[in-house]
Amino acid sequence: MTPLTRTLTALSHKEPDRVPLFLLLTLHGAPELGLPIQEYFSKGQYVAEGQLRLQRKFRHDCLYAFFYAAVELEAWGGEAIFRDDGPPNAGSPIVRKRQDILSLVPPTIEGSPALHKVLDAIRLLKVEARGEIPIIGVVMSPYSIPVMQMGFGPYLELIYEDRPLFDRLMQINEEFCVHWANAQLAAGATAICYFDPVSSPSITPRELCVTTGFAVARRTLARIKGPVATHYASGRSLTVLDLTASTGTAAVGVSALENLAELKADARGKVSLIGNLNGIQMVRWTAQEAAMKVRNAIAKAAPGGGFILSDNHGEIPLQVPEDTLHAIAEATRTFGQYPIAATISLASTAHG
Numbered sequence: 001m002t003p004l005t006r007t008l009t010a011l012s013h014k015e016p017d018r019v020p021l022f023l024l025l026t027l028h029g030a031p032e033l034g035l036p037i038q039e040y041f042s043k044g045q046y047v048a049e050g051q052l053r054l055q056r057k058f059r060h061d062c063l064y065a066f067f068y069a070a071v072e073l074e075a076w077g078g079e080a081i082f083r084d085d086g087p088p089n090a091g092s093p094i095v096r097k098r099q100d101i102l103s104l105v106p107p108t109i110e111g112s113p114a115l116h117k118v119l120d121a122i123r124l125l126k127v128e129a130r131g132e133i134p135i136i137g138v139v140m141s142p143y144s145i146p147v148m149q150m151g152f153g154p155y156l157e158l159i160y161e162d163r164p165l166f167d168r169l170m171q172i173n174e175e176f177c178v179h180w181a182n183a184q185l186a187a188g189a190t191a192i193c194y195f196d197p198v199s200s201p202s203i204t205p206r207e208l209c210v211t212t213g214f215a216v217a218r219r220t221l222a223r224i225k226g227p228v229a230t231h232y233a234s235g236r237s238l239t240v241l242d243l244t245a246s247t248g249t250a251a252v253g254v255s256a257l258e259n260l261a262e263l264k265a266d267a268r269g270k271v272s273l274i275g276n277l278n279g280i281q282m283v284r285w286t287a288q289e290a291a292m293k294v295r296n297a298i299a300k301a302a303p304g305g306g307f308i309l310s311d312n313h314g315e316i317p318l319q320v321p322e323d324t325l326h327a328i329a330e331a332t333r334t335f336g337q338y339p340i341a342a343t344i345s346l347a348s349t350a351h352g
Contacts (some may be wrong), residue, residue, distance in 0.1 A: 019336030044120025125190025137189030142173030200235025
């Protein structure tokens with residue numbers, strides 16, 4: 001199977017030749033090309049070349065067109081703050097007081113140099129992938145991007161205290177999100193990752209999120225012209241898997257904080273799982289620990305399909321060494337062959 005057919009088979013809740021592996025590497029391409037992080041993200045061709053080299057090196061199953069979250073804030077007129085050893089952060093909020101929401105206008109894709117770089121990378125990846133490797137585009141959800149637009153505290157206050165302005169902000173953000181997702185699909189992305197950490201019950205109580213984050217997701221995903229996977233960026237999802245599935249998403253990125261076997265039992269046949277290797281702990285794993293973690297995850301979630309092995313956050317830290325990434329990839333090829341052996345399942349479960 002090609003990486004694309006392997007992935008599509010798994011997402012169809014069937015068993016491919018082996019478990020798909022998504023190494024969601026955003027920053028490792030910079031040292032691969034010998035570039036500082038800020039320079040690496042300055043051109044789409046750099047990111048495309050970085051992704052292609054990493055996919056060839058580790059032989060995993062996707063090309064990840066994600067630059068950094070604040071690239072969307074740059075489109076809105078904000079700033080990204082770069083650092084040498086980690087992902088860029090968002091600069092000062094563009095919404096300094098609530099009434100600023102009334103004058104917000106969704107940015108155009110055409111008018112944003114930051115977004116053009118991402119589309120350039122996707123177009124280059126499409127040519128090189130030749131329809132054999134899935135290309136993953138990324139959007140921030142309309143419900144979660146206000147954390148960057150106005151700051152966490154003021155946004156939470158807005159949700160609870162001013163529903164009319166909240167609804168106005170969601171309307172504006174939904175328009176941008178839909179256009180940005182569809183632009184990436186038109187450029188050649190195979191699917192869209194919809195990052196929505198604020199909808200996780202780790203942040204928003206389920207009862208509130210029914211009428212906020214999940215209502216937003218249902219409206220937004222219905223207008224995206226391609227498959228979508230929802231990611232809570234390390235946030236919990238077990239108690240809202242039913243709501244997540246109701247949005248029409250094909251898969252959900254799941255947290256290392258939850259039991260993968262329980263998640264699989266709830267998700268089986270309804271939504272596929274992506275995860276849930278702990279990217280922070282991964283920094284210190286030995287090759288043996290990496291193999292054990294991979295084996296355990298596969299044993300708990302891979303039987304029957306509907307599972308893609310990946311990290312739990314949607315971005316593997318730069319500090320994770322290449323030896324560990326090679327160990328993860330090799331363990332996936334060793335333990336991830338279908339049918340998943342019952343002896344491996346029993347041994348993995350025994351190790352917890």
